[in-house]
Amino acid sequence: MKELLKTKVTVRLRKSEFRKEWFIYLESYPVMIPGKDKVQRIREYLNRSVTTVDFDKKRPARTTQESVSYKPKRDDNGIIVCKSENDRETMFYADSMRKLRQREYDNIELYSELDKIQVEQKEKSQENFVGYFDRLVNKRHKNNSESIQVNWYRSIEFLKDFGGEKIMFSQINTKFCEHFKSYLLTAKSGSNKQEIISQNTASTYFSVFKAALKQAFIDGYFTTDISAKIKAIPHEESRREYLTLNELNTLVETPCELEVLKRAALFSALTGLRHSDIQKLTWNEISIENDQAKIILLKKRQKV
Structure with a gap:
């Protein structure tokens, strides 16, 4: 897509061939005209002329064998300086016309920029959100733990089960998200698809989905932050089973x-360690401090 041009409008003078008089015109450049391949320079004569222009002898404009022309002096506002009151009023009029044309070009460029943004937004809205979601895992979580990546990939799989392999960004709105939320709360998992996933699992997958929506908004695929408009699936308190002393x-x-199974079960009940943690436990991870045995879990660097 071509970059927009910043058109500048300037008041210029053209010397009369027959009299000591200068015709006033507006020069606009660069200007793109439909049907033209190159930028154009537009001249608009104002049907006004002046005769007392104050030229700057230090700034030559054009030099020929016959004569030398100079650039006119301009005041702090860029208005051409003239000696007579009538000519000064004429130049003020010319500058007001310049401002008018400049605003017109600026507005055209403003609307062109908005059109450009809308075109880009429309192009992005036709892209596949599922593909973006999948790429986001590799970009955002390639160095994260396997469990985090698994949650993202499973969230994608449930999204595919819900909406298919291709879900355009233009299809996603708050209604779509609420329907996906309801789907997760009744979704089944496992090889036989017999058991409904827990609410906490559904909450995790939906949070991942919301995170992807948030990133898509940041990346310019949505004009509004849809993720902020939808509520998360509430987490349920996990019920922990434990044995009483009796x-x-x-x-x-x-x-x-x-006997080893019995000892492992008792050890697990007393320490809270999982079976997999007990299997990997070594004496190097156990220390005795103040008549108390402490176990250092190397994975999390926590003492038990």
Whole structure:
């Protein structure tokens, strides 16, 4: 797309061939005219002339073998200086016409810029949001943990199940987002698609979806921040199961064919460690301080 031109309008003079008189005209440049490949220089004569122009002898305009012409002096506002009162009024009139034409060109450029933005926005609105979503994972989370990437990819998969492989940006509005939210709250997962995902899982996937919408707004794919208009899926309090002291004592007295399994179960109940953490546990991760055993989880650098 071509860059817009900044047209400048200037008051100029043209010397009469027969008298000591200068005709006044407006020069606009550069100007793009439909049907023309190159920029144009537009001259508009104002049907006015002056005879007492004050020329700057230090600024030659054109030199020929016969004569030398000079540029006219201009005041601080850029108005050509003349000696007579009538000519000064004429130049004030010329400058008012210049301002009028300049505003007209500025408004044309303003609307052209708005048109340009609208065209770019329309082009972006026809792009595939699913593809953008997928690229965003690689761009934004390529160095993040696997669990974060998995949440993003699963969110994309549920979005595909809901709306298909191609969802144009122009299709996405608050209504679409609310329908997707409702879909997640009843979506099924697993190989057989039998179990409905938990509300907390749906909340995570919808938060990822909102994050993608927010980034798309920042990148100019939306004119409004849709993510700010839709509410998140509330997180439910997780219910933690634990054994009472009496239940633990009962477990201690209960026979088990695999003694190592029994010890691991008791160790897990007393420390809160997962089975996978216990399997990887080494003596280097256990320290005794003040008659208390402490376990350092190397992954999170936390003591238990």
